[in-house]
Amino acid sequence: MALLEVKDLEVSYGVIKAIKGISFEVNRGEIIALIGANGAGKTTTLHAISGLIPIAGGSIEFDGKDLAKVPAHERVMHGMAQVPEGRRIFSQLSVWKNLMLGAYTRKDKDGIEKDLEEVFHRFPRLKERRGQIAGTLSGGEQQMLAMGRALMSKPAIMLMDEPSMGLSPLLVTEIFDIIKSINESGTTVLLVEQNARKALAIANRAYVLETGRIILSGDADKLMNDDSVRKAYLGES
Amino acid sequence: MFISYLLSGISLGAIYALIALGYTMVYGIAKMLNFAHGDVIMVGGYIAFTISVTLGADGWIALLGSIIFCTLLGITIERVAYKPLRGASKLSVLITAIGVSYLLQNVALLIFGSASRNFQALIVVPSVEIGSVTIPGNTILTIGVSVVIMIVLTLFINKSSAGSAMLAVSEDKGAAQLMGVNVNKTISLTFAIGSGLAAVAGILMCTQYPNIGPYTGQMPGIKAFIAAVFGGIGSIPGAMLGGIAIGVIENLSKAYISTQLSDAITFAILIIMLLVKPTGILGKKLNEKV
Incomplete structure (x- = not known):
């Protein structure tokens, strides 16, 4: 059974639907990458999972438990930790x-x-x-x-939001090495990244988000060689 | 003479500081100005008056009863009036706070009438003579109680887990939630502590200036607010420092410049402060790092 299972997730900001029914799963021990351009809904998805924003439809199951009624601050105790975008340290x-x-x-x-x-x-x-x-x-x-x-x-799972943002290339490599080693010591990772190349390099599987929908998914190395992904996200022509 | 003016200024300032702590903590954590805070002082005074004079109980029991009542009152005000407005515009919250302030004043007016009541000292501490200076017992009591409270509060905020949660919420509510901090509970706790401190301030004030009416809380409330802004709103050491500073300034202006002008001087100092250093003495500039 998947550790984290997102089914038909919908999130709205007022009348605007930011996430239009996405489904994906993260198995124990995996690194899953959620890639996509700015505004695709990656951070929104993570915030819905960690409970910082309410969901408009669908379900999020973690470790076999429906999170609908679990407030954000209790999700930590269930084994979920987030490394938020912009780091947000105190x-x-x-x-x-x-x-x-x-x-x-x-x-x-x-x-x-x-x-x-x-x-x-x-x-x-x-x-x-x-x-x-x-x-x-x-x-x-x-x-x-x-x-x-x-x-x-x-945590059983670490939700990581744009860990490479604003860092020098050298540091980005270091951070991704650390993510890999955290995963190797037993923590499942859900990684949201704009830096698709780096993300795909360490992920087992990946989902490609575009304006609130998953348009593509599969093994990371397959996606790395997919023509449309190479064009849209890896900057190749 | 100067020494005794200074001491009574510090003692008045200590009361302002206790009230200012409530303002500043609530501002830091709930990001709102609780203008009903001053009136909690008045409620604290009336409760102490009722317990000690009407019911004839001991001063310490009155103190304890008043603290408990105000703590619960603070939690209730937050739950009923402010919590539904979380996420609403700051103006709505501010106007609600003013509404709560009028509500408390008018309830007091209904129950106790408009005439102010005279207080007998709840707790009597003998005065002390050092050389040619006589330090009144009230001054010793006020300064002593305030110092103890400030030390305990500082330790609580910096050493306890609930204190860490408060610091985290005041900086970033969302990130605090991600750490597992229950933000609503933390806000409740802040109101509870702030209101408890207001009760203590109310009683110390009534011990020094022995009468109480429905509007007793207004002026000290405003001055404590000035103290909080003066010290840097959101900063706990700032509120302590600002309170003492405002008390001393007020008392020394009364003694050496003019009794009538002392309030004007206090307010003028706030204006100057806001012009020169809007963040207050110890206020931090919000530095946003991307």
């Missing part, structure tokens, strides 16, 4: 406090301590800067903090 709080807020719903002190060590091991720079105010970190460090913060909730 810029006035310390790095350490940001990470601790990631573990806000957890009560197991020893487990939290252990995961904090793991996050510091994965992101040594965060350890060096644990006492620093998060707003003073560089863009790449903030992205790492946002990922570390999400990991602190010990």
Whole structure:
């Protein structure tokens, strides 16, 4: 059974339908990429899954449970963490406090301590800067903090929204390597990206969104070689 | 003389600071100006008056009863009047807050009448003499209580998990939700704390200026609001600092310039502050990073 199953999802902003009935599934252990141009509805889809915006139709099932009645703040406890677009770290709080807020719903002190060590091991720079105010970190460090913060909730699935945004090519490569290694250590990843090439390179499968509809889906390497995808999203002619 | 003016200014300022904390915390977390906050002080005073004078109970019981009542009142006001307006325009919320303020004043008017009631000191602390300066017991009580409250509040915000949630919500509601923070609960808690502090402020005020009427909360409410803006609205140390500053300025202008002009001076300082540094002494400029 799929870990995350989205069926006929519809989301509206007022009278405008942003998502017009999309269905997709994410299996345990996979990296799934949701690619598409600006305004295709990628972030909207993620926000619907994490509960930040209400859905207008369809259903979202997570771990066999319908999320319709589960408020956003409770979805974390079910094993869902989001690394939001623009990172949205708490810029006035310390790095350490940001990470601790990631573990806000957890009560197991020893487990939290252990995961904090793991996050510091994965992101040594965060350890060096644990006492620093998060707003003073560089863009790449903030992205790492946002990922570390999400990991602190010990999620079954991580929803990642445009992790490459605003970063230098070198850092983008680093971030994607980290996503891959997070996945390899057992966390399922749903990745939303405009950088289709990078996303397809690490994903198992992918869905292509266009103005609120899924127009194409399949194995990532197949999509990578699909002519229409190459033309529209990989910048080739 | 200067020392005693200064001390009574600090003591008045401590009361403003307690009220300002409510303004600033609610602003920081719910992003609204709760103009009914000043009237909660008045309610706190009346409750203490009722418990101690009408029912004849001990001063400390009156204090406790008043805090509990105001805390519940704050939660109720938020639930009934402001929560349905979450996501509405700021103007609607502001007007609702003014409406709640009038409602509280008029309910007090209905129950207690327009004549102001005299208070007997709820809690008596003996005055202390240091050299040639006599420090009145009220001053010691007010400053002592305020300092303890501010320390406890600072620890609560910075060390407890609920405090972290408040900090997170004040910066980014959506991201806080993604961490698992229940935003509605956090807002309720903020109103509860703010109103509890207003009750304490009300009682300390009535102990210093022993009478209470339906409009008693207005002026201190406005001055505490000035204090919050002066210190930087949304900033907790700012509210403490702003409160003390406004209290001292008010008292020293009364002593050395003019009693009639003291309020004008306080308001003028707010205007100057807004012109020179609109974010207040400790207010942070919102820096948006893309």
